[in-house]
Amino acid sequence: MKSSKTVTEKKLVPLAVPDVGEEEINEIRKVMGTGFLTEGATTKEFEKMVADYLGVKHALAVTSCTTGLHAVLECLDIKGQEVIVPDYTYPATAEAVVLAGGIPVLVDVDLDSMNMNTEILEEAYNDKMTVFSPVSWAGVPLEKEIYQKAKKLDLKMLEDSACSLGAKIGDDFVGKIADYSCFSFHPRKVITTGEGGMITTDDDEIAERCYSFKHFGAKGSSFETIGTNYKLSNVLSAIGVIQMKKIENIIQTRIEKAKIYHELLSKINNIKPAYVGENTRQTFQSYTCYVEKEEHRDKIRKALSDENIQSQIGTYALHLEPAYRNMKKIGNLGNSTKLFKNALTLPLHKNLTQEDQENICKIINKTLNN
Numbered sequence: 001m002k003s004s005k006t007v008t009e010k011k012l013v014p015l016a017v018p019d020v021g022e023e024e025i026n027e028i029r030k031v032m033g034t035g036f037l038t039e040g041a042t043t044k045e046f047e048k049m050v051a052d053y054l055g056v057k058h059a060l061a062v063t064s065c066t067t068g069l070h071a072v073l074e075c076l077d078i079k080g081q082e083v084i085v086p087d088y089t090y091p092a093t094a095e096a097v098v099l100a101g102g103i104p105v106l107v108d109v110d111l112d113s114m115n116m117n118t119e120i121l122e123e124a125y126n127d128k129m130t131v132f133s134p135v136s137w138a139g140v141p142l143e144k145e146i147y148q149k150a151k152k153l154d155l156k157m158l159e160d161s162a163c164s165l166g167a168k169i170g171d172d173f174v175g176k177i178a179d180y181s182c183f184s185f186h187p188r189k190v191i192t193t194g195e196g197g198m199i200t201t202d203d204d205e206i207a208e209r210c211y212s213f214k215h216f217g218a219k220g221s222s223f224e225t226i227g228t229n230y231k232l233s234n235v236l237s238a239i240g241v242i243q244m245k246k247i248e249n250i251i252q253t254r255i256e257k258a259k260i261y262h263e264l265l266s267k268i269n270n271i272k273p274a275y276v277g278e279n280t281r282q283t284f285q286s287y288t289c290y291v292e293k294e295e296h297r298d299k300i301r302k303a304l305s306d307e308n309i310q311s312q313i314g315t316y317a318l319h320l321e322p323a324y325r326n327m328k329k330i331g332n333l334g335n336s337t338k339l340f341k342n343a344l345t346l347p348l349h350k351n352l353t354q355e356d357q358e359n360i361c362k363i364i365n366k367t368l369n370n
């Protein structure tokens with residue numbers, strides 16, 4: 001029987017809810033009290049917390065993951081060079097390449113992990129390339145072999161790990177394994193500063209260049225190169241300092257709720273639960289499942305929306321977007337296209353109850369199988 005309540009009268013189940021509250025407000029208040037609001041001691045504290053957490057030499061706070069990727073690519077000087085990026089990603093990954101004067105080469109991804117893999121890298125690689133930029137999308141770590149393959153090819157790896165702070169391969173954190181990694185602190189990410197990002201690396205030289213780049217090209221008191229302003233303020237870093245204290249709890253909660261979805265969705269025909277890799281820890285920054293029945297993903301989204309439940313697609317197949325249509329591509333990007341059409345991201349946050357999850361899965365089952 002149809003409920004007589006209108007959509008807006010029904011309980012809203014949001015897609016994402018940032019885990020922020022009084023503690024973050026108090027920390028911001030402390031910064032306000034110092035009168036020093038731009039990048040400073042709190043930014044340094046936040047950077048140190050991230051560096052210590054990952055076990056990495058350098059963590060440089062920036063205004064977003066996108067600006068972090070741009071800074072690294074500028075400092076690696078990729079002008080005129082082809083840089084492999086997955087087609088299935090948020091535009092930021094490719095945009096950073098273009099901003100730094102490089103040429104993105106769009107490659108396909110694995111249909112299960114939704115990430116590019118070693119085979120895809122090998123197929124797209126040519127010996128003029130010096131850098132590539134894979135994505136550990138939704139907080140699913142890349143396969144271990146791709147890091148080893150990159151070393152063999154003498155290819156520097158800039159991982160777009162926007163979604164992966166806290167993800168691990170074995171005991172190693174994502175952010176420690178690639179040559180350079182960039183994280184996002186957008187409110188839908190694992191931890192947030194409102195907007196913000198972090199570059200991590202063990203490479204002293206590139207860390208120094210990135211530091212200069214994000215400070216207008218300054219080196220000491222002179223300006224030796226052209227840079228820009230990608231500094232993260234003390235105000236936003238204050239949120240980050242508290243978020244880093246919470247990160248393990250945030251991830252544990254996400255993993256527990258992802259397990260519940262996995263169990264519920266495993267019993268439903270025509271849908272594949274979110275990917276679970278072996279010997280890794282995922283962040284489940286997005287809980288993204290795959291609708292196997294063609295042309296049903298959007299029907300499910302509509303049915304959920306009618307119950308005031310938010311959902312999202314997975315991410316974009318860049319080659320289908322106007323700005324990317326003429327870019328170089330390898331292969332037919334078939335998996336990326338399928339994921340763009342059929343991947344479905346479900347609500348996942350601390351306020352999501354088991355009852356909400358059961359209800360969501362019931363609606364999915366009804367839409368797919370009745």
Ligand SMILES: Cc1ncc(COP(=O)(O)O)c(C=O)c1O
Pocket residue numbers: 063064065066067089090092093135137160162163183184185186196197
């Ligand atoms: C894979 C990926 N990279 C980069 C970004 C951009 O991050 P930011 O908003 O911090 O620039 C996103 C944001 O959704 C993303 O999903």
